[in-house]
Amino acid sequence: MESTKKILVVEDDPGLQKQMKWSFDDFEVFVAGDRKEALKIIAKEHPSVATVDLGLPPDPEGSTEGLATVEDILAAAPNTKVIVVSGNDERSNAVQAVASGAYDFYQKPIDSELLNQIVTRAHHVFELEEENRRLTMEHIDVSMEGMIANSPQMQTVCQRVEKVAPSDATVLLLGDSGTGKEVCARALHGKNPSISGRFVAINCAAIPENLLESELFGYEKGAFTGATKTTPGKIEYAEGGTLFLDEMGELPMSLQAKLLRFLQERVVERIGGREEIAVNVRVICATHQDLEDKIEKKEFREDLYYRINEIPINIPPLKDRDGDVLLLARSFFDQINLEQGKKLKGFTKDALTALDAHKWPGNVRELKNRIKRAVIMADGKHITAVDLELTPAEDSNEVNSFDLREVRVAVERQVITKALNHTNGKVSPAAELLGVSRPTLYDLIQKLGINV
The missing domain is CATH 1.10.8.60 (Helicase, Ruva Protein; domain 3)
Structure with missing residues (x-):
């Protein structure tokens, strides 16, 4: 932004226009005689301070047009400091304007030195607020590895990920196919300082049902034909890290009870095994399906849904x-x-x-x-x-x-x-x-x- 200090004087009296214009030596002064002209200057120049006379045409004897001008300026430029300049008869209306968002009011007759002090103070407050907003924006870190986004919708998602990542809560990522659920899952993994293990992803829809159990929980040697050696499952493999279960809605009912027990107890039992193995792992689930609808159709366990849905994150479509x-x-x-x-x-x-x-x-x-x-x-x-x-x-x-x-x-x-x-x-x-x-x-x- 330009460094020039700008002030808008909204006044219909030519004599007062000149007097007020010469009152502000340190400012570039813009003068408007009515609401329409004032709003044009606000849109083009965006001054830090505006003084508004309440008695403006077409209601120079009243205050309706002046109050409307104050409201429109604040709507168009809410950060601008509006100072209402009023006569004795307009004092109550000036107080009303301040209650509606105006910064201050000054009562006529004009004392150039005093009004200059009020305007200078208002500009200083404006500068402080602008600097605060700038610093706030600089310290907002919504960036995540692999996440390319600038929309307000995705900034909300990123901020939610930032808050949830350091916890051990089970997260359910919801969104259409192709929206970036795995990218969010990897961000949750990468932004958790307590996690030292690997990120292990498994697509529940891509593995045949008869193989999915052994893929998740592993198996002991001799548990079934072809089991020539003891093999840990993906859950064990993710020890100390993150287990990402994609397409959770496709998980067979036969496995849902076993997964629920793991989520509750944090232990697994390999196929053909007798020993319970404790596993410390962060669990993140994802689906593009409506799990509540699947619960009504008896296709998904309600108790499992509430266990994986500790913190839901909705990822909007592109x-x-x-x-x-x-x-x-x-x-x-x-x-x-x-x-x-x-x-x-x-x-x-x-x-x-x-x-x-x-x-x-x-x-x-x-x-x-x-x-x-x-x-x-x-x-x-x-x-x-x-x-x-x-x-x-x-x-x-x-x-x-x-x-x-x-x-x-x-x-x-x-x-x-x-x-x-x-x-x-x-x-x-x-x-x-x-x-x-x-x-x-x-x-x-x-x-x-x-x-x-």
């Missing part, structure tokens, strides 16, 4: 992650372009639009496969929508809220994130796309908590 598609696409492109020994330059504009519009039923896995196929098959220097085998779809623009402020914030975040992804995180070109100044975009990025 189509619901604002801005992550282009972020992932660029990352996969860089990786695959290097691996395949290609020298492609990037994506065309129509390719970026097509990537953004596609619904991604196969989630991150589908995205990576399409990027790999496009990199290998591309004829030109850039990947096009045709290379991706995608065509842009019409945006639905569906709104699920009637709260205008909530909708405005959501739309602003989505549009700004898209613009930043289109410009590969470069703020100046993104500001040009959005039709705002660079300082304004920096402020919006900070206000909305967008990580660049």
